[in-house]
Amino acid sequence: MSKPFLSVESLTQKFPDGKGGTMTVFEDATFGVEKGEFVCILGHSGCGKSTIMNILAGLAEPTSGVVKMDGFEVSGPSLDRGVVFQNYSLLPWLSALRNVMFGVKARNPGWSRAKVTEHSEKYLAMVGLEGDAIHRKPAQLSGGMRQRVSIARAFANHPKLLLLDEPFGALDALTRGTIQDELLKIWSGTQQTVFMITHDIDEAILLADRILLMTNGPHARVAESVEITIPRPRNRTEIVEHPNYYAIRNHLVQFLGRRSKELSGRPSNGEAQTPETVRIDMTESAPTGGGGEENPRLRAVTN
Amino acid sequence: MTLSLNQKAAILSIVLLAVGLLAWEAAIPAQKTLEEMTEYERLTGGGAQKAGVPPPSQVLGKAWEQLSNPFYDAGPNDKGIGIQIGYSIYRVLTGYALAALVALPLGFLIGMSPVAYKALNPFIQVLRPISPLAWMPLALFIIQDSEASAIFVIFICSIWPMLINTAFGVAGVRSDWVNVARTHELGALKTAFTVILPAAAPTIITGMRISIGIAWLVIVAAEMLVGGTGIGYYVWNEWNNLDLTSVIFSILMIGVVGMLLDSAFGALQRAVAYAE
Numbered sequence: 001m002s003k004p005f006l007s008v009e010s011l012t013q014k015f016p017d018g019k020g021g022t023m024t025v026f027e028d029a030t031f032g033v034e035k036g037e038f039v040c041i042l043g044h045s046g047c048g049k050s051t052i053m054n055i056l057a058g059l060a061e062p063t064s065g066v067v068k069m070d071g072f073e074v075s076g077p078s079l080d081r082g083v084v085f086q087n088y089s090l091l092p093w094l095s096a097l098r099n100v101m102f103g104v105k106a107r108n109p110g111w112s113r114a115k116v117t118e119h120s121e122k123y124l125a126m127v128g129l130e131g132d133a134i135h136r137k138p139a140q141l142s143g144g145m146r147q148r149v150s151i152a153r154a155f156a157n158h159p160k161l162l163l164l165d166e167p168f169g170a171l172d173a174l175t176r177g178t179i180q181d182e183l184l185k186i187w188s189g190t191q192q193t194v195f196m197i198t199h200d201i202d203e204a205i206l207l208a209d210r211i212l213l214m215t216n217g218p219h220a221r222v223a224e225s226v227e228i229t230i231p232r233p234r235n236r237t238e239i240v241e242h243p244n245y246y247a248i249r250n251h252l253v254q255f256l257g258r259r260s261k262e263l264s265g266r267p268s269n270g271e272a273q274t275p276e277t278v279r280i281d282m283t284e285s286a287p288t289g290g291g292g293e294e295n296p297r298l299r300a301v302t303n
Numbered sequence: 304m305t306l307s308l309n310q311k312a313a314i315l316s317i318v319l320l321a322v323g324l325l326a327w328e329a330a331i332p333a334q335k336t337l338e339e340m341t342e343y344e345r346l347t348g349g350g351a352q353k354a355g356v357p358p359p360s361q362v363l364g365k366a367w368e369q370l371s372n373p374f375y376d377a378g379p380n381d382k383g384i385g386i387q388i389g390y391s392i393y394r395v396l397t398g399y400a401l402a403a404l405v406a407l408p409l410g411f412l413i414g415m416s417p418v419a420y421k422a423l424n425p426f427i428q429v430l431r432p433i434s435p436l437a438w439m440p441l442a443l444f445i446i447q448d449s450e451a452s453a454i455f456v457i458f459i460c461s462i463w464p465m466l467i468n469t470a471f472g473v474a475g476v477r478s479d480w481v482n483v484a485r486t487h488e489l490g491a492l493k494t495a496f497t498v499i500l501p502a503a504a505p506t507i508i509t510g511m512r513i514s515i516g517i518a519w520l521v522i523v524a525a526e527m528l529v530g531g532t533g534i535g536y537y538v539w540n541e542w543n544n545l546d547l548t549s550v551i552f553s554i555l556m557i558g559v560v561g562m563l564l565d566s567a568f569g570a571l572q573r574a575v576a577y578a579e
């Protein structure tokens with residue numbers, strides 16, 4: 001079997017627990033993301049999602065384990081991995097436009113200033129920021145606007161892998177919808193791979209090809225990988241009518257509500273912890289191939 | 304009619320100034336003229352101009368006289384106030400610029416590297432509390448030049464706040480911002496100039512503002528010691544001439560120049576400030 005585009009192998013992260021011992025956030029986490037795939041990761045607060053993302057971004061070193069992208073081991077950050085941080089991380093002394101230009105200039109050192117400006121403005125407009133708002137400093141923008149600047153900065157650079165840490169967390173439902181659509185548009189028009197953390201189940205179903213489910217920490221695991229068997233292009237009003245929608249949704253709710261707790265706190269004993277693939281498809285008349293594994297889950301969901 | 308806060312404050316300031324000046328003027332007993340004195344007073348030297356504290360009207364007259372021709376030069380002991388202040392500012396700015404040249408890069412290094420911080424901290428802690436004037440004899444002996452010694456004293460007194468604030472500001476730059484630079488693959492130099500410097504600028508400028516204030520305090524004392532030129536020397540010289548009117552006038556000028564220097568840095572501070 002060929003290696004996936006992004007391959008996470010036996011990733012372990014331990015932190016000092018503040019009482020002289022160590023706390024294992026996750027252990028031997030092993031999973032892959034294919035090229036062009038859109039993967040969301042769901043899990044309770046504090047289970048280690050941001051920690052995984054920082055490692056993928058190359059900003060943090062794991063205690064052990066490796067991350068490979070395109071066959072090369074990730075060591076240190078790179079422009080090929082664009083990050084939207086959970087706290088936006090805009091530079092407060094630069095205007096919104098200058099913040100985006102900061103990234104565009106770094107990506108394209110040869111570009112003229114006019115080209116950098118034009119490109120940056122285009123991406124700001126894409127996330128709905130135009131006019132005088134783009135000349136304001138982050139402190140003068142609302143939380144949602146800041147988040148959009150941060151998204152524009154990452155998107156404008158066309159990284160091979162986009163790492164998004166709750167990118168829509170501070171947005172109202174309406175803007176959130178528009179930007180989700182923008183994200184889908186940008187993503188489907190490119191070969192970008194997206195790895196996104198979210199707390200919003202519906203958002204994950206709308207956007208993702210696959211959802212990784214994490215159990216609660218400490219000793220969290222990426223326990224399941226749920227395929228979203230709803231064809232694209234998806235549309236938030238239509239997907240709810242798809243027969244798979246509620247089946248998948250119920251499964252996710254069940255996991256987060258109950259099983260994430262039940263499955264937590266198990267040491268790995270040194271074995272690679274790969275997520276179990278879950279495929280829920282009500283449109284298939286009979287489960288085929290490996291269906292024995294999925295059947296009980298289906299029942300748990302539908303009864 | 305309602306007045307804005309600023310207008311009220313301005314009016315109050317003017318009233319306070321007027322009251323203060325009037326009280327001062329009234330508190331000074333008028334000098335007796337020669338005819339009014341007794342024989343005894345004349346014999347015991349009371350006839351000489353008595354060195355009393357001059358009234359403000361005299362000081363204002365002096366100020367008018369000096370400021371209407373600030374740059375005259377009539378020999379080593381008689382130069383215009385403008386020339387004297389010019390010398391002092393020149394010394395302060397030279398010593399200060401040299402201090403900045405050392406303190407800013409060194410502060411950056413200390414702020415970036417915990418090892419450098421730990422290694423240099425004991426030296427800083429010992430050297431910092433030394434009164435800058437305590438260096439004067441050593442400076443005079445080693446440098447053998449009073450002019451350069453005065454500049455050295457300015458250098459040594461302005462270096463510490465700049466050094467410490469730069470190190471502090473650089474070390475305190477939020478790791479999120481550094482991470483932004485890292486994910487954009489900026490080199491060390493580019494990170495230093497485009498992220499760390501603007502992030503630490505408010506703290507650094509605060510240090511520079513404190514330094515220029517101290518330098519201006521110290522130059523007066525230093526010039527009293529080394530003599531020759533400068534506003535400090537001028538004050539001392541006029542004291543030796545028992546010309547208290549000039550002394551008071553130059554004290555006021557020291558205050559005004561200090562205020563101007565400080566407000567220049569205040570403006571700089573506002574220019575680099577940012578809200579998080």
Ligand SMILES: Nc1ncnc2c1ncn2[C@@H]1O[C@H](COP(=O)(O)OP(=O)(O)OP(=O)(O)O)[C@@H](O)[C@H]1O
Nearest residue numbers: 015016025044045046047048049050051052086217
């Ligand atoms: N630098 C650190 N030192 C010690 N512990 C840390 C550190 N960073 C994270 N942790 C711990 O690791 C765990 C996972 O943190 P992480 O930020 O990855 O959570 P998360 O899943 O992103 O949560 P949220 O959804 O709230 O953002 C938490 O228990 C946190 O306390």
Ligand SMILES: [Mg+2]
Nearest residue numbers: 049050051086
């Ligand atoms: Mg997080």
